[in-house]
Amino acid sequence: MKLGIHMSMFCKRWTDDVTKYLEPIKAIGFDGVELSLYGADLKALNAVSKELNRLDLDVNCGIGITAETDISSQHKEIRDKGISFLKECINVAVSMGAKNLSGVLCAPWQSFSNGETRSERWKRSADCMTIIGSYAKQKGIQLNAEVLNRFESDFINTLEEGKEFLEMIRLPNVKLLADTFHMNIEENDMTLAVESNMDAIGYMHCCENHRGVPGTGHLSWESLFKVLKAHNYDGWLTIESFVLSGNEVGNALSLWRDMGREPIKEAAKGFSFLNVLRNPNNYVTYFKRCGKILKDLFEENCQKLCQLDAQAGDGDHGTTILRGITAAYEDLEVLQPTVTISECFKSIGYAMLRHMGGASGPIFSTLFIQASIVTKEKSDLVGQDLLSILEATENALFDLTSTQPGEKTMVDSIHGALTALNDMEQAIGWEEAVKVAERGSRQGRDATIEMIASKGRAKYLGERSKGIMDAGAMSCSLIFRALLLAGTP
């Protein structure tokens, strides 16, 4: 599946120059763009073409016929004009290196039959489409006829009808453009409609129920992607959203409020949403696995942690941390597959913070909250990330509690992990780093046995705190143990 974006999203007038947006589009990660040929002048298209080549972005072309070029018209001269017009569009698409010409190809946008039967219009349009489609085939262009909702056309409103229409043309390069915005209005079930008509779909427009970018409305993207994957759909998914109201483009699309402030930011939002569905974040399953293991480990060790704490503190550490960990597990279980690594860490941290309370909530959630900050922009984890997370955690814990290594606290376990990782000479992967850190955290934990406590309630024991393992350090090493047992992300 290739992800594209319709460049009209950046236009206030249909003919606005979009060249300056191509570089940011490439930087976001899009595979290509759809360029409207509506009213475009060839000189301007040349400049856009050059920039697309420079950036190595693919291009697809879009167009819509009008009353003057209506190939479904009763008047032969208008139909002939339509055939010439679409052939010319095919030539332009070829000159730009496009493989798809999509859009409102078979009957004009916003025109309705006014009493004439659909079959008569279909027949005339299909005859013309056969001529145009054959021409496109010679030129290596696929035509994708858009299925529109009832408020924009009465020619074809559902994929099923579209497939029936294609039967009258029977050319392998004449397909349907399935647009989620229109499907949401017309289909009983968007996913089912796509599944039943998959062989007829040549191209897709992705946009929310309200025209905003995917992921900001209520459409069922997850089930749609399941079907697309199951059927090995390898065509384009082009975001065709419109964001800014109060201009020619917005007015034409009945956009009466802004769907975002900055189109480029919205484009990035839509891309990352669809990109995760295209390449699901395996980290989410990894974190869910971690959550389950954490819960099991802390249930198993709850009593021991309470006993350790009872010798030096108030004996509730095991139950307190188990409460936080259980809440984290429950929150992880309901995370959407589209969330980022950073959001997974944040989910654990905030659950612990909310459910542990007292002093231990802020302290034990620090590791995960710092991890969430450090991995803000990350889509992958490597060994260096764990090092950065532990450094940030040690600093944050010092800021929060003024605790340093050697004071018989969880910081000793963190510091043990950090020291072990710092001793590594070469760059290592996440899984290997977890292994090294886990070993280090256990060494740090064990070192607390011989230490004299100078923090928390344990400090009142003075010398007598010697010989007791710190419960917090043990909990900390259990967290590393869970990461280790969760295996490869």
Ligand SMILES: [Mg+2]
């Ligand atoms: Mg569309």
